[in-house]
Amino acid sequence: MKKSIGIVGCGAIGGFIAKAIDKELKPFAKIAALCDIDNNRAMNLRELLSKKPPIVSLNRLIDKSDLVIEAASGKFSSEIAKKALLEKRDVMLMSIGGLLGKSKSLFELAEKKKAKIILPSGAICGLDGIKSAGIGRITKITLTTRKPPKGLRGAPYIIANKIDLDAISDECVLFEGTAKAAVRAFPKNINVSALLSIAGIGAKKTTVKIVTSPEYTANTHEVEVEGDFGRLVTRTENVPSPQNAKTSFLAQLSAVATLKQYLNDSVKIGT
Numbered sequence: 001m002k003k004s005i006g007i008v009g010c011g012a013i014g015g016f017i018a019k020a021i022d023k024e025l026k027p028f029a030k031i032a033a034l035c036d037i038d039n040n041r042a043m044n045l046r047e048l049l050s051k052k053p054p055i056v057s058l059n060r061l062i063d064k065s066d067l068v069i070e071a072a073s074g075k076f077s078s079e080i081a082k083k084a085l086l087e088k089r090d091v092m093l094m095s096i097g098g099l100l101g102k103s104k105s106l107f108e109l110a111e112k113k114k115a116k117i118i119l120p121s122g123a124i125c126g127l128d129g130i131k132s133a134g135i136g137r138i139t140k141i142t143l144t145t146r147k148p149p150k151g152l153r154g155a156p157y158i159i160a161n162k163i164d165l166d167a168i169s170d171e172c173v174l175f176e177g178t179a180k181a182a183v184r185a186f187p188k189n190i191n192v193s194a195l196l197s198i199a200g201i202g203a204k205k206t207t208v209k210i211v212t213s214p215e216y217t218a219n220t221h222e223v224e225v226e227g228d229f230g231r232l233v234t235r236t237e238n239v240p241s242p243q244n245a246k247t248s249f250l251a252q253l254s255a256v257a258t259l260k261q262y263l264n265d266s267v268k269i270g271t
């Protein structure tokens with residue numbers, strides 16, 4: 001039977017997922033409903049779909065769905081997850097930053113309600129290895145994010161430390177600290193740092209480095225992990241989503257790949 005999917009957030013990621021369900025995932029799923037705080041965005045997305053789903057409130061969407069997909073905002077992701085889980089709905093979350101400090105209670109709720117929480121790997125690579133490594137002991141996880149200076153403009157850390165990004169002429173490390181501190185200092189890096197922390201050794205033990213240079217043209221995430229298994233390093237050079245420059249195209253692709261696995265799990269590849 002086709003799964004009914006409700007999409008909360010009709011922007012770059014939500015829209016990409018909706019179009020995939022409307023086309024290649026059609027044999028397995030249908031869009032039960034759309035929801036967005038900006039009704040125009042939901043209406044614009046509906047116009048692009050061959051089957052026109054209803055635009056409804058969050059509560060109504062949860063009611064109509066087997067799986068609720070959140071692609072909205074870190075400010076609301078944990079609340080959306082909680083509401084869906086309480087109604088025994090599976091939930092896939094993209095705004096992982098909103099789960100920091102709340103993931104444990106949500107994971108417990110999912111277990112109690114026999115529902116699933118699904119967290120796609122988004123804009124980074126290496127979670128497969130981290131999950132395997134975590135069966136043994138992981139001693140260190142470091143995320144090094146490289147961004148051009150303009151990609152860091154407006155970050156609370158840059159403002160608080162009065163860093164003149166235009167005066168930077170060479171590659172330099174702007175920040176090094178725990179993932180917990182990094183998500184406050186550079187909230188736009190929040191999803192990647194949060195997901196690594198949740199999958200690995202927690203936000204207090206995960207180290208984040210933010211590096212910039214006027215020479216950089218892409219947003220690059222390097223993950224380095226050490227443990228009983230040895231050492232792994234991954235490097236992801238992301239191109240931005242055509243619909244939202246702040247979102248990596250890989251995050252959109254990851255959402256659809258994860259959904260595909262959820263809908264048809266007869267073959268599982270990796271970890």
Ligand SMILES: NC(=O)c1ccc[n+]([C@@H]2O[C@H](COP(=O)([O-])OP(=O)(O)OC[C@H]3O[C@@H](n4cnc5c(N)ncnc54)[C@H](O)[C@@H]3O)[C@@H](O)[C@H]2O)c1
Binds near residue numbers: 010072074095
């Ligand atoms: N996990 C990852 O690697 C990763 C990568 C990129 C983006 N993200 C996160 O995914 C989310 C979606 O990203 P995007 O690029 O599609 O953003 P977007 O800005 O293109 O779209 C977000 C949409 O959600 C809507 N929205 C905001 N709050 C809402 C709410 N409470 N209820 C309903 N709708 C709401 C907005 O009006 C907008 O239409 C963001 O929170 C972003 O930080 C995660």
